[in-house]
Each structure stands twice: as structure tokens, then as C-alpha cells.
Amino acid sequence: MIEATSLTKRYGKTVAVNDLSFTVAPGKVTGFLGPNGAGKSTTMRMVLGLDNPTSGSVRIGGKQYHELKHPLRTVGALLDAKWVHPNRSARAHLTWMARSNQIPARRVDEVLDAVGLTSVAGKRAGGFSLGMSQRLGIAGALLGDPEVLLFDEPVNGLDPEGILWIRKFMHRLADEGRTVFVSSHLLSEMALTATELVVIGKGRLISQSSTKEFVARASDSSVRVRSPHLPRLRAALAEFGATVNDVDDAILVSDVDSSKIGELAAANGIVLHELSPQQGSLEQAFMQITGDSVEYHTDLDTEARQVLASAAS
Template sequence: MIEAVSLTKRYGNTVAVDNLSFSVKPGKVTGFLGPNGAGKSTTMRMALGLDNPTSGQIRIDGKIYQDLKYPLRKVGALVDPRWVHPNRSARAHLAWMARSNRIQAKRIDEVLDAVGLTAVAGKRVGGFSLGMSQRLGIASALLGDPEILMFDEPVNGLDPEGILWIRNLMHRLADEGRTVFVSSHLLSEMALTASELVVIGRGKLISQSTTDEFVARASDDAVRVRSPHLQRLRGALTDAGATVHEVDDAIIVSGMDSANIGETAAAHNVVLHELSPQQGSLEQAFMQITGDSVQYHSDLDEAPGQVLASGTN
């Protein structure tokens, strides 16, 4: 279990993480989402002892990372896939990590095989592509067979087959009862991978819930309706206070639920061919809920031909 308690990190006058509290439980894949500059990477770095909190704590099974005797056996992490000496081979890199935490040497071959790098285990890491570096980083995270895994943008540089592979890997790790905490900007992928979400903005907690609850909370009450008498129905629904938009051979109705739409149609002798509530996407929910927390914007509408960006992640 990962638990942040009143976690705060300041860099001079800048507050990167602001009194943040959340928990990540075992047996599930928990997504860590937020706009650029929200504090996700800083939070993960504090969890791994790479940055010290200004105040508060983030604990791994009740302990801070520095107090873990053999940390790789408790928590495995992928934060920066390029953090490897370029002249070392993949096998040599894993070997020194294994020795530092008294992990048996046979485990090196097991994780190399698990991530598909056996054939290049003896090659210099400096010649690896980003996708291969990601796989080596994941092998490093798996090396100690840890109970807790943290992945920061693990699908960067992976092809579609690699993305499917890491998604299935995370599901399998969670099914084994491990704690899996993963950040990503690919919201469509998070929708398929994470069953729980921790969402932050400007260093503060915005939401902690299941993925379905997060999407449902942000989705408008919209219903897709098809009928051979759309114009008659549209007038009746508008008169009843609903908002109606035409989409191809259907209308999208908001401000009225399916039951009331059906009753209105019946009262006006309108035959219905479809009456289906519309489910929003994770991307739509994320944009709606985090809109006020976006720190860095680009606006092409206000300045055509120019990208107005105030910063990077």
C-alpha cells in the first residue's frame, strides 16, 4: 500500500505538491492523472526518496522509502528509463542492482525474458531505442519481485504491441495482489488499464475514485434518440425544457432522462427506434474536471498560427 499524508513540496516560492493525501491499495491498477505541472512526477520521486518533502510523508507499507532495508524487494519503480550508464549492457545494469539488494542472479534472466530483452542482454544500453529502454526500466522494477510497483509514463516509446503488453502485465501484477501505481498522459490507455484513479491539479488532490465513478461524475445526462418522427419529438422535448442537438439520423437530448423522454414520446404518439444513455469518456471527464487546474495552456483560437505556451511538464 502507498499512502500520502499531507504531502507538500516547495521549491522556493513555488508549491509543486500542496498538502496532498491519498492512498493506493493492493490488488488494483491505480492511475495517477493530472495536467502538465500538476506534481505527479514530484510525488513519485518523493515516494522513492529521490526528493525530500517539505512537510508530510508518503509511506510504503507504513515506512518511508529510506527506512526499507532492501527497497527493491518491496517497491519496484520506473521513473526515468534513460537513467542507465550508456556503456553498460542490460545484463550488467541489472546485475549491480541485484547485488545491491541481495537478489539472486537467476532473477536477472527471468526479468530479461519477461520483458523480451534476452536477445540484446549483452548489448550496450546507450544504443537502445526509447522502447527498449522502457522495457529495461520495467525489468529493473520487476527485479526484486516487489509487492509494490510504480510506473511513470511506462508506455512512452512503445509500439502498439508493447502498449498491449504493458497493459496486460499491469493487470496480471494487480491480479497477483500487488499494488500498481501508474501515471500516464494517454487517457485512452488509462481507461483500459486503471480501475482506480488519483487525480491531482496544481499539486492538490482533485479526485480519488474508481475510473467508472470519475467518468460518470463528469458525464452530462445525455440520451441518444432515434425515431421516424424526430422533428415532432424535438419540438415536444424542447417545450418540456430539454436541450436537443441533431447528430446524423438521431438527436442527443440533455436535461431529461430516458424515462421522461419515453413518456413525452408516448404522449405525442411518437414511435422510438432508439433510446440510449450516452456514456462519456475518460478524456472528456478529465478535461471537464481538471480544466481549472491546467497550469500550462496553448490557445490557437486567440492567436492563429501561434502556440502560446507558458511552460512544460
């Protein structure tokens, strides 16, 4: 488990992280979201002891990072896929990491195989594509078989097959009971990967909840209905107190759930051809909830948010 308590980081007059508290529990993938400049990378660096907080604390399994005797056995991380020495082979890089934390040498080949790099293990890391470098970074994170894993933008440079692989891989790690904390700007992928979300803006916590709760809180629930008897259905719904809007050859019904609409149609002898609850997207919810936390705005940003907001309503 990761526990951040009143975490604050200042660089001169700039407050990068401001009184931030959250927890990341084991057994699930937790997404870490926020606009550019929100403080995500600074927070992850403080978790890993790469930056010291100005005040507050963050603990991994009850200990601060510097208190861990062999840290790679407790927490693995991928923050920068290209930090590897370019003249080292993938195997040499991982062997060096293993020796630094007294990890058995056999783990090197195990993690290379796990991420699909066995065939290029002897090649210079400097010649790797970004996608291959991401896989090598993930191998390094897994090297100590840690209970806690942090990934910053892990799908960068991966093709669709690679993105699907990392999604399933993270789910498997969580299913094994590990703590998995993932920062990403690819919201459509986070919607499929993360079951829990920590959302920050301007260094402060905006929300911590399940992904479903986050989306539901930011978008109006509605039901798309098609019927050959729309005028009769519209009138019945109006009497019931529902809000009805025309959408192409259908209606969009708010303030009434799908089961009530079905019961109302049956009671009035109205045939239905479609009864589809509409779900807002994570992207719509994110844009709506973090709108006031974006550091830099343009007219195009405002227009995009208005379009997404209207699509969610």
C-alpha cells in the same frame, strides 16, 4: 499500499506539492494525472525517497522508503528509462541491481523473459531504442518481485503492440494483488488501463475516485435516439421534462435515462431505431476539471478546452 499524508514540497518560494493526501490501494491500477507542472514527478520522487518532503509523509506498506531493508523487494519503479549506464548490457545492469538488494541471480533471466528482452540481454543498453529501454526499466522494477510498483510514463516509445502489452501486463500485476501506480499523459490509454484515478493540479489534490466516477462527474449524461417518428417522440419527451437537441438524423436527450426513453416510446407506439447512452471521455473530463490548474495558457489551449467542453455537453 501507498499512503501520502499532507505531503508538501517547497523549492525556495516555489511550492511544488501542497498539502497532498491520497492512498493507492492494492489489487487495482491507479492512474496519477495532472497537467504539466502539477507535481506528479516530485510526488513520485518523494514516495521513493529521492526527495525529502518539506512536511508531511508518504509510506509504503506502513514504512517510509528509507526504512525498507531491501527496498527493491518491496517497491519497484520506472521513473527514467534512460538512466542505465550505456556501456552495460541489459543483463549486467539487472545483475548489478539484483546484487545490491540480495535478489537471487535467477530473477534476472526471469524478468528479461517477462518483458521480451531475452534475445538482446547481452547487448549494450546505450544502443536500445526508447521502447526497449522502457522494457528494461520495467524489468528492473519487477526484479525484486515487489508488492508495490510505480511507473512514470511507461508507454513512452512503445508501438501499439507494446502499449497493448503494457496495459495487459499492468492489469495482470493488479490482479495478482499488487499496488500499481501509473503516471501518464496519454489519457486515452489511462481510460483503458486505470480503474482508479488520483488527479492533482498545482500540487494539490483535485480528485480521487474511480475512473467511471471521474468521467461521469465531469460530463452530462445523454442518450442518442433515432426514430422514423421523431416529431411525436420529441413532443412526448418534452412533456416528460426531457431536454432534446437535434443531432444530424437523430436527437440527443438529456435528463432522462435510456430505459425511461424506451418505456415512453413503447407507451406511445413509437418505433426506435437507435437508443444509445453517450459517455464522455476521460480527456473531456480531465480538461474540464483541471482547467483552472494549468500553469501556462495560450489561445489555442482555451479553444481546445471549449471544443472538448461542447463535445461533452
